[in-house]
Amino acid sequence: MARTPAAIRRTELVEAAIKVALDEGLDAATVRRIAAEAGVSLGTVHYCFGSKRALLEAVVESVSQPQLEVDLTDVEPGDYVGLIRAAFHAYWNEAGGNRDRQRLIYELVNHLVRQxxxxxxxxxxxxRRAFGTVAGFIESQLQAAQLVFPxxxxxxxxxxxxxxxxxxxxADGxxxxxxxxxxxxxxxxxGVIADAEAAQ
Structure with missing residues (x-):
């Protein structure tokens, strides 16, 4: 039987860690439990990640704010309301409206800050990844916002x-x-950004 490439195995282990965390809670997501969920040995986990920290970093990377594809087709130049609305909707379609992802993020943050x-x-x-994603959008599409907000x-x-x-x-769906x-x-x-630009 061909050996599974390390990159694929790493993805499988991250998915297993996320599944255990969602189904049983983060405290249950031990290396041993994750290995069992993925159907691999403890040695395979250590070979792929080296440490639990590296595995946690990969989980954080997986659930972090995605690079959003914002559809600006119908947004006119200077329409800051439309621009921000398009960004919010892109976020919701890609990330916000994913209950499992959001629940895991909140549980992950609460778990990590207690450690x-x-x-x-x-x-x-x-x-920082979430802030960076938004900052990139502001700097590329919403420069006028800097008239009001850093x-x-x-x-x-x-x-x-x-x-x-x-x-x-x-909570309410x-x-x-x-x-x-x-x-x-x-x-x-x-509206605030448009008013600030008009006042210049």
């Missing part, structure tokens, strides 16, 4: 909004209200 090193560092890494501040504001909406959605709330925040952010 000693490297727990808090990995939790911070997860959010990019770092606006990035954190947007992540706070999307995370808050997603947390409520995990109300897609329509979640998207309406995001649209209203787009109105607020976009």
């Amino acid at each position: 000693e090193d490297p727990g808090p560092e990995l939790a911070q890494m997860l959010f 990019t770092e501040v606006l990035s954190r504001m947007i992540v706070a909004v999307t995370d808050g909406v997603a947390l409520a959605w995990i 109300d897609d329509a209200t979640a998207l309406e709330v995001l649209d209203r925040y787009a109105d607020l952010f976009g």
